[in-house]
Amino acid sequence: MSAELERSALDRIELQSGADGSAAEVFEQWDARLSESYVPLASTPLPAEDFRGWITLGHYDDVDMSTIGSTPQEVRRTNGLIARANDEYLLATIQLRGRGRLHQDGRVAEVGPGTMVFYDSTRPYRWEIPDEWEMAVVQAPLSRLRELTGLADEELPTATAISRDSPAGVVARYFRELTELQNRAPEQVSLLAVPALDLLASAITLAAANRIPEQSSDALARQRVLDYMRVRCTDPGLTVDRIADGCLMSRRTLYRVFDDFEEGPAAVLRRMRVENACEMLGRDPMLPISLVASASGFLTERHFYRAFRLEKGTTPAAFRVVGATGTDGR
Known part of the structure; x- marks a missing residue:
């Protein structure tokens, strides 16, 4: 027709x-x-x-x-x-x-x-x-x-x-x-x-x-967002805006469901990337720091060092040295 x-x-x-x-x-x-x-x-x-x-x-x-x-x-x-x-x-x-x-x-x-x-x-x-x-x-x-x-x-x-x-x-x-x-x-x-x-x-x-009570609804939404971020956190192009788009919510809703997290979704994403870097540093002591940075989602080594020190209180190299002892380098 x-x-x-x-x-x-x-x-x-x-x-x-x-x-x-x-x-x-x-x-x-x-x-x-x-x-x-x-x-x-x-x-x-x-x-x-x-x-x-x-x-x-x-x-x-x-x-x-x-x-x-x-x-x-x-x-x-x-x-x-x-x-x-x-x-x-x-x-x-x-x-x-x-x-x-x-x-x-x-x-x-x-x-x-x-x-x-x-x-x-x-x-x-x-x-x-x-x-x-x-x-x-x-x-x-x-x-x-x-x-x-x-x-x-x-x-x-x-x-x-x-x-x-x-x-x-x-x-x-x-x-x-x-x-x-x-x-x-x-x-x-x-x-x-x-x-x-x-x-x-x-x-x-x-x-x-x-x-459902809003708190329960937000908790479910937060879990969905965290799952989405964990799968994609090593993508250097992942931003707060892309997380909101990928989870089909506005930035305002995204920040609301992260009210319980200090500093919001950007800080959570940074911590995920640093934790990924920590795993890589502990797994392979010969892996270049630059490769660890890029593989963990950081655009530059400088950004990686700054984020790592903020989260761990030490440098990636120092963390690698003391990592085997179970301390965090602080």
């Missing part, structure tokens, strides 16, 4: 490889339409024989409602894309078909048919959707939802799976049925959409009240 955009009542987009071009060409169109319909996004197709994608989008007073579906793909909202836009939205999706995984704020939500999940456009997130899928999407201004819920951004229940059987699941059913009606009879939706923003705010409030 050729690409089609109807502006009368709804925006309708339908794309399919073959009829509209090669899979690569059609996916490039899809990537652009996805960003136009929601917020700037970067999408990547996952292996499939061909590509199909569709969006039906309706605009109401304070809320946009849509149905979207496609073949498997991954969708990212990065810090770079966030910096290019000023609008702030909260999005809610109700899974209609297929399964997926949403990453945001150090949390991961597994979603299946009937599951609702929230995510914030002002912070990085990633969708992994390995199956053919379909979702109902509700998008509303964050400013209005802050007013209605009284919640701060960090209190929003992002990337938290909400089951159809929960109290907030009642609101999910309302939006699912409303988007289904929008596909069949869009002219009948406007009146029924009047309470949409208030109901969305109620669902957010209910979900926030049932979340």
Whole structure:
């Protein structure tokens, strides 16, 4: 089916490889339409024989409602894309078909048919959707939802799976049925959409009240970040910004989950690199210091010496001499 955009009542987009071009060409169109319909996004197709994608989008007073579906793909909202836009939205999706995984704020939500999940456009997130899928999407201004819920951004229940059987699941059913009606009879939706923003705010409030305590959530997020850093700490290009991007959280969230660590994530990364260097120094007494420095993630020997003395109170060479005795050289 050729690409089609109807502006009368709804925006309708339908794309399919073959009829509209090669899979690569059609996916490039899809990537652009996805960003136009929601917020700037970067999408990547996952292996499939061909590509199909569709969006039906309706605009109401304070809320946009849509149905979207496609073949498997991954969708990212990065810090770079966030910096290019000023609008702030909260999005809610109700899974209609297929399964997926949403990453945001150090949390991961597994979603299946009937599951609702929230995510914030002002912070990085990633969708992994390995199956053919379909979702109902509700998008509303964050400013209005802050007013209605009284919640701060960090209190929003992002990337938290909400089951159809929960109290907030009642609101999910309302939006699912409303988007289904929008596909069949869009002219009948406007009146029924009047309470949409208030109901969305109620669902957010209910979900926030049932979340794991923030301390537990931060502890889980911190463990995920530490695991990420341990695997990559010897990469000299690893920075606080790259850690935040890799863990799909903002710098502010990253620093918050490290509140218990003196000096924050940069200091933790430095200690990991120094500990790696200590292991190398103890393992091979003939290994050149310059090689230990570069292999541990330090850009220069000077930086390595400064970090090593800060953490161990001695030089790498002195540490190597006394290391076998079990002292730290202090």
